[in-house]
Amino acid sequence: MNNLDKQYQELLKDIMTNGYEKGDRTGTGTISVFGRQIRHNMEEGFPLLTTKKMAIKTMMTELKWFLKGDTNIKYLVENGCNIWNGDAYKVYKMEKGDLAMGPDSFIQKIKTQDHFAEKWGELGPIYGRQWREWKTQVAIPTTLKVDDGDDSEPLFVRGTRYIDQIENLINDLKTNPDSRRLMVNAWNVGELNNMVLPPCHYGFQVYTRPSTREEKIVNPGKYYVLSLMWNQRSVDTFLGLPFNIASYATLLLLLCEEVDMIPGELIGNLGDTHLYSNHIDQANEQCGRRPYKLPTIKLENINLLDGEFDYKIENYESHPTIKAPLSN
Numbered sequence: 191m192n193n194l195d196k197q198y199q200e201l202l203k204d205i206m207t208n209g210y211e212k213g214d215r216t217g218t219g220t221i222s223v224f225g226r227q228i229r230h231n232m233e234e235g236f237p238l239l240t241t242k243k244m245a246i247k248t249m250m251t252e253l254k255w256f257l258k259g260d261t262n263i264k265y266l267v268e269n270g271c272n273i274w275n276g277d278a279y280k281v282y283k284m285e286k287g288d289l290a291m292g293p294d295s296f297i298q299k300i301k302t303q304d305h306f307a308e309k310w311g312e313l314g315p316i317y318g319r320q321w322r323e324w325k326t327q328v329a330i331p332t333t334l335k336v337d338d339g340d341d342s343e344p345l346f347v348r349g350t351r352y353i354d355q356i357e358n359l360i361n362d363l364k365t366n367p368d369s370r371r372l373m374v375n376a377w378n379v380g381e382l383n384n385m386v387l388p389p390c391h392y393g394f395q396v397y398t399r400p401s402t403r404e405e406k407i408v409n410p411g412k413y414y415v416l417s418l419m420w421n422q423r424s425v426d427t428f429l430g431l432p433f434n435i436a437s438y439a440t441l442l443l444l445l446c447e448e449v450d451m452i453p454g455e456l457i458g459n460l461g462d463t464h465l466y467s468n469h470i471d472q473a474n475e476q477c478g479r480r481p482y483k484l485p486t487i488k489l490e491n492i493n494l495l496d497g498e499f500d501y502k503i504e505n506y507e508s509h510p511t512i513k514a515p516l517s518n
Contacts, residue, residue, distance in 0.1 A: 235484025
């Protein structure tokens with residue numbers, strides 16, 4: 191049974207029925223509700239929507255980019271993922287004004303000129319940077335000589351330390367799986383102003399429980415079940431949320447492979463959950479479609495800390511793509 195598509199369709203209907211009209215930073219306009227949740231049992235299949243065809247490679251490329259700690263769109267565009275192009279181009283256009291080249295020429299130059307990409311492809315310390323290199327100031331002890339002949343006195347100077355939250359999470363899952371601090375955060379308040387866009391899905395937490403006798407029979411040697419819950423302040427329900435669901439499901443599966451656990455439940459906590467005004471017709475079309483059975487996924491050649499893995503989606507049957515404009 192495909193409960194995921196049904197939940198998603200009910201969420202679309204909820205927004206269209208109960209949502210409030212609100213303005214937004216893009217000027218498009220939205221209808222919005224607040225405080226919703228998506229829950230999916232990973233035993234029921236890989237949560238890739240079937241009521242419209244999903245751009246799987248785009249989603250997987252973005253997740254790899256996050257895990258690499260990369261924040262430049264060059265890797266994305268070289269691998270056919272264009273969802274961040276508009277954000278980079280918007281910054282470029284604001285600075286260059288009437289002298290700015292068109293968006294197609296801009297992306298071509300990102301692909302072909304490293305020095306141009308280094309400057310204009312950079313999005314600031316967004317998701318991947320916070321996941322892999324959270325920047326913090328620390329006091330470093332030092333010893334300085336004084337002029338009065340006394341022994342050296344220990345003093346402190348301020349230094350920079352970078353925290354790899356993904357590596358720490360993996361280590362904690364292996365050494366202290368019952369911890370209630372198994373969290374990764376992207377909402378670095380001190381660096382929000384340096385980001386092209388503050389994170390929409392701003393953090394996630396994982397949770398373990400002992401596997402049951404029945405689960406151990408199917409998964410011998412695996413003693414824990416791992417669940418993941420992500421938190422999202424702003425939800426582009428038609429275009430963004432389906433990606434978020436599948437992306438965090440993949441991350442959960444990757445973590446399970448890394449720490450030898452069984453995938454449990456995927457939970458999304460949704461804040462401002464909205465439909466853009468130019469997505470209403472598309473949402474209605476999707477609500478009228480009957481879901482297919484969820485697909486399965488195989489992950490291979492996993493090197494999580496390098497942001498590398500291969501994947502194969504199996505038995506994916508879906509309705510056709512529904513196109514909708516992306517608001518930047």
